[in-house]
Amino acid sequence: MSATAPTVAALPANLAEHFPAGVVADTRKGYEGYVVGAAQLLQVAGAIRDKLGYNYLSSVTGVDYPESNQIEVVYHAYKTSGGPGLNFKVQADRNDPVVPSLVGLYPGAEFQEREIFDMYGVRFDGHPDLRRILMWDGFAGYPLRKDWKEPFFEEDLKPFASRWPGGDVRRSEELDPFGANVQYPPEFDPYEWTPETETAIYKLIQPKAGNGNGGHLKTDKLIVNIGPQHPSTHGVFRMVVVLDGETVVDLKPVMGYLHRNHEKIGERNTFLQNMPYTDRLDYLASMSNNHAYALSVERLMGVKVPERAEYLRVLMVELTRICSHMWAIGFLLNDLGAFQTPALYAIKERELILDLFEATAGSRMMCNYMRFGGVSRDLPAALRDENTMDFLRDLVNNRLSYAIDELDRFLTNSEILRSRCIGVGVLPAEKAIAYSAAGPLLRASGVNYDLRRADPYSIYDRFDFNVCTRPNGDVYDRYLVRIDEMRESVRICQQVVAGMPTGGEILAGKPQYNVRVPAGESYGRVENPKGELGFYVVSTGKTNPWRYHVRAPSFVNLTLLGEVCKGHKIADVVVILGSIDIVLGEVDR
Amino acid sequence: MYGSGILAGLGVTLKHFVDSYVDDLKFLGQRYYNPASLNQRQGTRGKGVFTVQFPEEKLPTPERFRFIPFLLYDEKPDGTHDDRCTSCGICAKVCPPQCIWIKRSNDPVTGRPVPQPAAFYIDIDICMNCGYCAEYCPFDAIKMDHDYELASFDRTSAHIFDKQKLDKPVAYYASLRPTDYAAEELVRAEEEAKKAAKKADAAAKAAAPATA
Numbered sequence: 001m002s003a004t005a006p007t008v009a010a011l012p013a014n015l016a017e018h019f020p021a022g023v024v025a026d027t028r029k030g031y032e033g034y035v036v037g038a039a040q041l042l043q044v045a046g047a048i049r050d051k052l053g054y055n056y057l058s059s060v061t062g063v064d065y066p067e068s069n070q071i072e073v074v075y076h077a078y079k080t081s082g083g084p085g086l087n088f089k090v091q092a093d094r095n096d097p098v099v100p101s102l103v104g105l106y107p108g109a110e111f112q113e114r115e116i117f118d119m120y121g122v123r124f125d126g127h128p129d130l131r132r133i134l135m136w137d138g139f140a141g142y143p144l145r146k147d148w149k150e151p152f153f154e155e156d157l158k159p160f161a162s163r164w165p166g167g168d169v170r171r172s173e174e175l176d177p178f179g180a181n182v183q184y185p186p187e188f189d190p191y192e193w194t195p196e197t198e199t200a201i202y203k204l205i206q207p208k209a210g211n212g213n214g215g216h217l218k219t220d221k222l223i224v225n226i227g228p229q230h231p232s233t234h235g236v237f238r239m240v241v242v243l244d245g246e247t248v249v250d251l252k253p254v255m256g257y258l259h260r261n262h263e264k265i266g267e268r269n270t271f272l273q274n275m276p277y278t279d280r281l282d283y284l285a286s287m288s289n290n291h292a293y294a295l296s297v298e299r300l301m302g303v304k305v306p307e308r309a310e311y312l313r314v315l316m317v318e319l320t321r322i323c324s325h326m327w328a329i330g331f332l333l334n335d336l337g338a339f340q341t342p343a344l345y346a347i348k349e350r351e352l353i354l355d356l357f358e359a360t361a362g363s364r365m366m367c368n369y370m371r372f373g374g375v376s377r378d379l380p381a382a383l384r385d386e387n388t389m390d391f392l393r394d395l396v397n398n399r400l401s402y403a404i405d406e407l408d409r410f411l412t413n414s415e416i417l418r419s420r421c422i423g424v425g426v427l428p429a430e431k432a433i434a435y436s437a438a439g440p441l442l443r444a445s446g447v448n449y450d451l452r453r454a455d456p457y458s459i460y461d462r463f464d465f466n467v468c469t470r471p472n473g474d475v476y477d478r479y480l481v482r483i484d485e486m487r488e489s490v491r492i493c494q495q496v497v498a499g500m501p502t503g504g505e506i507l508a509g510k511p512q513y514n515v516r517v518p519a520g521e522s523y524g525r526v527e528n529p530k531g532e533l534g535f536y537v538v539s540t541g542k543t544n545p546w547r548y549h550v551r552a553p554s555f556v557n558l559t560l561l562g563e564v565c566k567g568h569k570i571a572d573v574v575v576i577l578g579s580i581d582i583v584l585g586e587v588d589r
Numbered sequence: 590m591y592g593s594g595i596l597a598g599l600g601v602t603l604k605h606f607v608d609s610y611v612d613d614l615k616f617l618g619q620r621y622y623n624p625a626s627l628n629q630r631q632g633t634r635g636k637g638v639f640t641v642q643f644p645e646e647k648l649p650t651p652e653r654f655r656f657i658p659f660l661l662y663d664e665k666p667d668g669t670h671d672d673r674c675t676s677c678g679i680c681a682k683v684c685p686p687q688c689i690w691i692k693r694s695n696d697p698v699t700g701r702p703v704p705q706p707a708a709f710y711i712d713i714d715i716c717m718n719c720g721y722c723a724e725y726c727p728f729d730a731i732k733m734d735h736d737y738e739l740a741s742f743d744r745t746s747a748h749i750f751d752k753q754k755l756d757k758p759v760a761y762y763a764s765l766r767p768t769d770y771a772a773e774e775l776v777r778a779e780e781e782a783k784k785a786a787k788k789a790d791a792a793a794k795a796a797a798p799a800t801a
């Protein structure tokens with residue numbers, strides 16, 4: 001895909017004809033897709049899924065337009081056979097927004113709709129479990145609405161006038177002495193509060209708890225909270241589990257402990273200022289986060305990325321994928337109870353990759369490497385006492401393959417690993433697609449869907465690599481897909497190192513700190529190590545984005561956690577969570 | 590055979606175990622606390638364990654490593670400092686978490702802004718080490734430091750760096766990032782030369798009609 005070619009292209013011209021009453025093409029400048037009437041939504045979405053074949057709902061999000069007094073819900077649907085997607089929207093009255101829920105058609109919308117409810121106050125008719133998801137009940141208002149202001153609110157948009165030229169320094173907390181920095185809804189008393197969300201969770205699962213499994217032995221069902229502080233949750237994350245004996249009857253994930261309203265911060269920031277913030281989403285894959293965000297803004301700007309910069313981007317992103325999969329495998333083994341030894345073997349080569357990142361971008365994990373139209377720095381001449389290209393060649397031609405093979409020898413045939421993983425957490429292909437699962441999770445269920453092939457971006461169409469799939473959809477297959485994918489990434493890196501043009505530009509145009517981005521919307525997505533990472537950006541032609549949404553793969557992949565855990569033993573829950581591979585920085589945003 | 594997978598796996602563990610000792614022996618007791626061996630064992634030639642005995646030894650920071658920024662000054666022959674910063678405010682504007690605070694100074698007589706900041710603060714609790722300030726400063730006046738050991742006992746008083754704390758000589762920068770420094774000096778020299786040429790040109794032009 002060149003930077004100017006839209007990912008959401010060529011719309012089925014007949015969609016508006018099929019539904020003359022409720023569907024119009026979105027004609028706003030820079031927008032694409034259709035606007036669907038709320039009354040027709042279910043019918044239209046049904047046709048989009050079943051007649052047109054857009055069976056994969058990638059992203060659902062909201063946008064606030066106070067000027068027209070509307071909140072817009074934006075859907076991006078794709079075909080798992082590949083190709084461009086279809087973007088459709090529903091507009092709802094800002095004062096009382098109600099939109100029919102698509103959970104029945106696309107179960108993968110469940111958490112995303114809850115997020116919109118949480119952030120914008122849009123009620124989804126027919127949603128099975130409409131509760132706040134990232135915020136708590138005592139939270140006042142809907143934070144992503146444009147008129148909502150945080151307690152530390154200073155100005156709508158950065159840069160803030162107080163910083164220059166009359167910068168009288170102060171710490172934010174001096175403005176907000178303790179106690180005054182929290183807002184509660186009217187009539188809310190924190191001391192009288194009973195946690196409604198909690199009660200709601202328990203109510204949802206309580207009916208299933210009860211006496212016995214019907215056998216002659218009298219057993220009680222019980223509820224166990226795993227987390228938020230638990231080593232197996234990979235961060236602060238909670239699973240409310242209903243158990244019958246050791247068997248999981250139901251499971252609800254609870255998240256938001258690490259929530260910082262990344263998207264609101266993003267809408268206050270200028271376009272460029274968001275780049276280092278994306279590092280902090282999936283902090284094990286900052287390079288690929290940079291890439292996704294850069295792509296989505298570049299699409300609006302219509303810049304062409306220079307050749308060498310494209311190669312550098314692919315190199316960094318693929319190395320990131322290897323690091324991230326190494327982590328995933330290492331910590332899957334931790335979750336299986338093989339403490340630290342496999343994890344440390346797995347992340348050994350990561351040291352070298354991070355050394356390269358640090359020498360090139362200036363930081364090991366918070367790389368902040370990419371810019372709109374290229375990258376910030378070229379490779380350094382030397383890495384410690386080695387020539388950088390020699391270092392790279394050594395890394396991608398010898399060391400990485402050796403490390404992956406060794407990991408393979410170490411683990412793949414281990415009887416313990418196999419018996420704990422094979423047949424556990426099985427996710428059938430149809431369910432994986434319906435739940436908008438992405439990345440290794442989707443491909444381990446036999447779905448051949450990898451954005452690098454299905455909807456190629458950057459220069460991936462030039463490289464020879466295979467999309468790795470496995471048929472069984474269990475934990476073991478997810479492990480194998482990651483091993484396979486690392487090998488393919490190494491192959492891509494080898495081709496990059498061999499084919500990279502020497503010298504040449506690495507950034508289109510002059511470095512600019514205050515880019516004005518043409519008005520319009522853009523959805524840029526990449527194949528992140530954990531799945532499809534998308535940035536939905538709306539610009540009004542100014543220097544700050546009007547809307548900045550992150551379609552986080554870890555977050556969406558959790559939608560099906562409850563589904564795949566049902567019927568398994570409690571010890572397997574931890575393993576299944578490990579095999580989904582989440583990072584809480586991205587889940588909670 | 591059942592169990593062969595586990596045995597093969599244990600073989601890998603054993604190999605790592607033996608390798609680490611073989612590697613230790615190869616360095617003849619010089620494996621640790623020795624910069625030369627650190628480069629070797631932590632690089633692509635490293636065969637044993639990747640470990641740095643922090644804090645006794647530390648991974649060297651590469652040139653481009655970025656941590657909390659500092660301000661540069663040139664030392665004049667008489668020993669006084671000449672700030673490079675012109676308080677143009679670009680770094681304060683580009684800073685993503687808005688942790689740079691600059692007070693522009695005015696000439697007491699004319700009231701016009703003078704190119705020297707009256708005050709310059711960075712709240713290091715908020716700085717995200719993104720490096721934008723250094724990247725976009727048009728005067729090479731602010732650069733990223735390498736000193737990452739900034740823990741202190743009192744965050745409320747010690748973590749807002751003022752100009753005095755931020756000021757560092759250009760020589761320090763040159764020692765931190767020799768490559769970048771050399772490249773920048775080249776550009777600066779070119780620009781100086783251009784400016785001088787222009788001035789000479791203008792002077793020549795101004796002088797020409799007078800002599801004619």
Ligand code: SF4
Binds near residue numbers: 674675681729
């Ligand atoms: S440090 Fe540079 S960018 Fe910042 S005010 Fe000074 S001259 Fe301007």
Ligand code: SF4
Binds near residue numbers: 686688689720
């Ligand atoms: S490094 Fe980034 S966050 Fe820190 S002062 Fe500079 S611009 Fe601001």
